Amino acid sequence: MKLLFASDSFKGTLSSRQTIELLTKAAREVFGSCECAGVLVADGGEGTIDAVIAANQGKRLQVPVHGPLMERREAYYGKLDERRAILEMAAASGLPMVPLELREPRNTTTYGTGELLKDALDHGFTDISIAIGGSATNDGGMGCMRALGVRFLDADGIELEGRGADLARVVHIDCSGMDKRIAQAKFTVMCDVNNPLCGKNGATYTFGKQKGGSPKALDELEAGMQNYRDVLIRELGINPDKIPGSGAAGGLGAALLVFCRAVLKSGIETVLDLIDFDKQLEGVSLVITGEGQTDWQSCFGKVIQGVGCRCKSHGIPVIALVGSMGDGAEQIFDYGICSMVTTINGVMGLEEALHNAEELYYNGAVRMFRLLHVGMGLGANGERDEV
Numbered sequence: 001m002k003l004l005f006a007s008d009s010f011k012g013t014l015s016s017r018q019t020i021e022l023l024t025k026a027a028r029e030v031f032g033s034c035e036c037a038g039v040l041v042a043d044g045g046e047g048t049i050d051a052v053i054a055a056n057q058g059k060r061l062q063v064p065v066h067g068p069l070m071e072r073r074e075a076y077y078g079k080l081d082e083r084r085a086i087l088e089m090a091a092a093s094g095l096p097m098v099p100l101e102l103r104e105p106r107n108t109t110t111y112g113t114g115e116l117l118k119d120a121l122d123h124g125f126t127d128i129s130i131a132i133g134g135s136a137t138n139d140g141g142m143g144c145m146r147a148l149g150v151r152f153l154d155a156d157g158i159e160l161e162g163r164g165a166d167l168a169r170v171v172h173i174d175c176s177g178m179d180k181r182i183a184q185a186k187f188t189v190m191c192d193v194n195n196p197l198c199g200k201n202g203a204t205y206t207f208g209k210q211k212g213g214s215p216k217a218l219d220e221l222e223a224g225m226q227n228y229r230d231v232l233i234r235e236l237g238i239n240p241d242k243i244p245g246s247g248a249a250g251g252l253g254a255a256l257l258v259f260c261r262a263v264l265k266s267g268i269e270t271v272l273d274l275i276d277f278d279k280q281l282e283g284v285s286l287v288i289t290g291e292g293q294t295d296w297q298s299c300f301g302k303v304i305q306g307v308g309c310r311c312k313s314h315g316i317p318v319i320a321l322v323g324s325m326g327d328g329a330e331q332i333f334d335y336g337i338c339s340m341v342t343t344i345n346g347v348m349g350l351e352e353a354l355h356n357a358e359e360l361y362y363n364g365a366v367r368m369f370r371l372l373h374v375g376m377g378l379g380a381n382g383e384r385d386e387v
Helices: 016-031 048-056 111-122 142-147 164-169 180-184 203-207 215-236 248-259 267-274 303-313 329-335 350-355 357-376
Strands: 002-005 035-038 059-066 072-079 084-088 127-131 151-153 172-174 186-190 263-265 286-289 318-322 337-342
Touching: 002 016, 016 035, 016 357, 048 059, 048 072, 048 084, 048 127, 048 267, 059 111, 072 111, 084 111, 111 127, 111 142, 127 267, 142 151, 142 248, 164 215, 172 215, 186 248, 186 267, 203 215, 203 248, 215 248, 263 267, 267 303, 286 303, 286 357, 303 318, 303 329, 318 357, 329 337, 337 357, 350 357
Parallel strands: 002 035, 002 286, 084 127, 127 186, 186 263, 286 318, 318 337
Antiparallel strands: 059 072, 072 084, 151 172
């Protein structure tokens, strides 16, 4: 029997790598000698670059960039080979970079994300994947594209900085200085939302509040985003509201789709392709996956949904070891997950669960494997299969 471990991180406690180590230890405690393998996975959010780098024997490339408030900071992205690179916009323009008291999407910019992209082009990469979750921004991607040579001009012909507040001031877009290497590269945007750029389900009203936007600020940003959209339609002939996902990351999705002709793809599906997950399944009898909390949202582009579907297509059973189960968690059984075990083993508060996450996870893994061991003895004629 060969076991494959492919769990998401348990945010704030266990990394994907730690889950592999704990599952391996637990499996060997229960089964003795058994073949165990593990692969780091993520869904386009936290840990994505590290998971993909590990699977491809790639490396980190450090880059000095400007953060969401144009402060100087260090960021990095992943080199997979001489042609392919993977970036996380959150490494340069992420919400955690902005202190709570300074969160105001009218003031933030994706300029640093553009600097990451420019560095990737400078290194000669022509196949670039970009995870765009976790943004602090609502600038329509103007900052990002400005770093790549696009000029956004106001009524007086003055170039705008590319912050959220500049959306309302754009009247002309000058693409003559846009980095020519963009046309020669392939861009994949890793994203699991299909929101349009504008409207009640658009970038501003859907995601702006969590980035610190007040009702007044959101109304201003929405009006600005509509102006930006109209300029894109008038000057580039593309209506981003007709492109699903253009509202992702405060409109960065729109900029990448319009200016870079990027392809939008599910984060987990992109990661599974980049780590060659299907090949990892060769000879595998059972896969263990998991995440911190499973609920109805887990069915929409999360790790356990992606892993479950891939394994289902190969006829391989999957069990999820999760921290806890929330509303609608059982819906995940429709996506290749055969059963689910929680690490929580009694009544406890969140703080206690987080503090004891490693012990709880290991004990949960042992319970899960003991159940599997019993199940292996319930085959034909009651004979126990050999491990």
